[in-house]
Amino acid sequence: MIVHRQRLPLPLPVPGAMYEAFYNLREKPFAILPDPGYLYFGERHTLAYTVLEYGVVHGAGFTVITGEVGCGKTTLIRHLLDSIEQDVTVGLISNTRQDIGQLLKWVLLAFDQPYDSDDTVALFDQLQRFLIDEYAQGRRTVLIIDEAQNLGISTLEELRMLSNINADRDQLLQMVLVGQPQLKHLLSRPELEQFAQRVSADFHIEPLAADEVGAYIRHRLQVAGRDEPLFEDDAIARIAETTGGTPRKINILCDTALVYGFSQGAEFITSTVIEEVLRDKARFGVMGSAGTAKGPPPQNPWEADAADNRATRPRDDQAARAVLAAMFDRKK
Numbered sequence: 404m405i406v407h408r409q410r411l412p413l414p415l416p417v418p419g420a421m422y423e424a425f426y427n428l429r430e431k432p433f434a435i436l437p438d439p440g441y442l443y444f445g446e447r448h449t450l451a452y453t454v455l456e457y458g459v460v461h462g463a464g465f466t467v468i469t470g471e472v473g474c475g476k477t478t479l480i481r482h483l484l485d486s487i488e489q490d491v492t493v494g495l496i497s498n499t500r501q502d503i504g505q506l507l508k509w510v511l512l513a514f515d516q517p518y519d520s521d522d523t524v525a526l527f528d529q530l531q532r533f534l535i536d537e538y539a540q541g542r543r544t545v546l547i548i549d550e551a552q553n554l555g556i557s558t559l560e561e562l563r564m565l566s567n568i569n570a571d572r573d574q575l576l577q578m579v580l581v582g583q584p585q586l587k588h589l590l591s592r593p594e595l596e597q598f599a600q601r602v603s604a605d606f607h608i609e610p611l612a613a614d615e616v617g618a619y620i621r622h623r624l625q626v627a628g629r630d631e632p633l634f635e636d637d638a639i640a641r642i643a644e645t646t647g648g649t650p651r652k653i654n655i656l657c658d659t660a661l662v663y664g665f666s667q668g669a670e671f672i673t674s675t676v677i678e679e680v681l682r683d684k685a686r687f688g689v690m691g692s693a694g695t696a697k698g699p700p701p702q703n704p705w706e707a708d709a710a711d712n713r714a715t716r717p718r719d720d721q722a723a724r725a726v727l728a729a730m731f732d733r734k735k
Contacts, residue, residue: 421662421665422661422662422664422665423627425665426629426633426661426664426665427628427629427631428624428627428628428629429627429628430627430628431627431658432623432624432626432627432629432657433623433653433654433655433657433658433661434654434658435473435651435654435655435658437475437477437478437480437481438478438481439478439481439482439485440626441478441622441623441626442475442478442479442482443475443618443619443622443623443650445611445612445615445618445619446612446615447608447609447610447611447612448475448479448608450606451468451470451479451606451608452479452482452483454466454468454604454605454606455468455479455480455483455579455604455606456483457604458577458579458603458604459483459487459491459545459577459579461603462543462573462574462577463577463603463604464566464574464577464578464601464602464603465562465566465577465578465579465580465598465601465602465603466577466578466579466580466602466603466604466605467551467579467580467581467582467586467587467590467602467604467605467606468579468580468581468582468605468606468607468608469552469581469582469583469584469586469587469605469606469607469608470583470584470607470608470609471583471584471608471610471649472583472649472651473649473650473651473652474608474609474610474649474650474651475608475650475651476549476581476582476608477549477581479581479608480495480547480549480579480581483547487545490541490542490543491542491543491544491545492514492537492542492543492544492545493544493545493546493547494510494513494514494515494544494545494546494547495513495546495547495548495549496509496510496513496546496547496548496549497548497549497550498550499548499549499550499551499553499554500553505521505523505526506558506561506562506565507523507526507527507530508526510530510546510565511526511529511530511533513546514533514544514546516529516530516533530565530568531568531575534568534575534576535570535575537575538570538573538575543577544575544576544577545576545577545578545579546576546577546578546579547578547579547581548562548578548579548580548581549581549582550581550582550583551580551581551582551586552582552583552584552585552586552589553582554589556589556592556594556595559589559590559595559598560595560598562578562598563597563598563601565578566578566601584607587607590602609648610646610647610648610649610650611643611648611649611650611653612648613640613643613644613648615648616639616642616643616646616648616653617634617636617639617643619650619653620634620639620642620653620657623654623657632671633671633672634657634660634671634672635671635672635673635674637673637674638660638672638673638674638676638677640674641674641677641678642656642657642677645677645681656677656680656681657672659680659684660672660676660677660680663676663679663680664676
């Protein structure tokens with residue numbers, strides 16, 4: 404049984420510093436905002452990025468990347484944008500919704516193309532002329548749509564029609580759709596069979612495996628400036644169990660654990676610190692259930708998600724690796 408011991412009050416924060424100096428860190432290693440500098444290339448994210456890069460480089464009409472909330476999809480996209488070749492023009496649509504309105508306006512806006520008409524034919528003609536001009540200059544044009552699960556069937560059908568713009572065998576507009584698992588279900592609907600047939604490359608990102616969580620945590624600490632171990636093995640095991648391997652959940656839990664450790668003057672983060680964080684989040688956090696000091700600790704709200712991840716996750720990625728090996732023979 405974990406004894407919930409009293410902690411000293413947190414010291415007043417010094418401007419520009421919290422636990423970073425105490426733990427020899429240059430910056431916070433577990434921020435939840437997408438930062439390609441912290442991208443951890445575990446097995447699943449390596450496979451996902453390989454598919455993403457393949458789709459862009461080899462002219463795939465549609466590339467689809469899906470994954471649960473917080474699995475690192477947007478970070479992969481940011482890394483792609485940082486690494487993309489100079490001969491590629493990229494447009495990004497991130498604020499998607501079902502009632503997106505005139506799609507052509509959003510596409511033109513993504514490519515910084517001004518428009519002064521509401522006429523669909525005129526807007527299509529403007530986009531087509533832009534794509535032809537880019538192609539004439541030897542540039543490929545890629546449209547990335549984040550949170551694509553929010554798009555409606557009619558909007559996806561409009562995107563399919565835009566993919567018909569081509570010059571001989573070259574497609575003038577490539578599209579990358581990134582979204583949550585609902586996007587997979589949406590694309591499997593009979594009404595979108597023609598769209599699904601245009602998808603040349605796709606991948607679903609699973610959460611990190613339990614044995615990858617420690618490497619993920621150490622990677623982020625190293626990027627932030629600390630090479631020495633900070634989280635003990637039992638703490639890492641508890642983090643993996645609780646979060647189900649979802650990177651954003653790992654970040655939130657680790658960041659809070661560092662605050663607790665700092666408040667206690669703890670040299671290392673142990674499983675006891677992790678249990679205290681989980682207990683407090685379950686009891687007092689906005690996502691937890693209110694509990695009483697006399698009763699048993701309320702269930703951690705993350706536990707159900709973690710159990711679902713473990714139940715549905717494939718035991719290995721042999722099939723995925725075999726498919727990728729067939730797709731990308733690097734010797735050719």
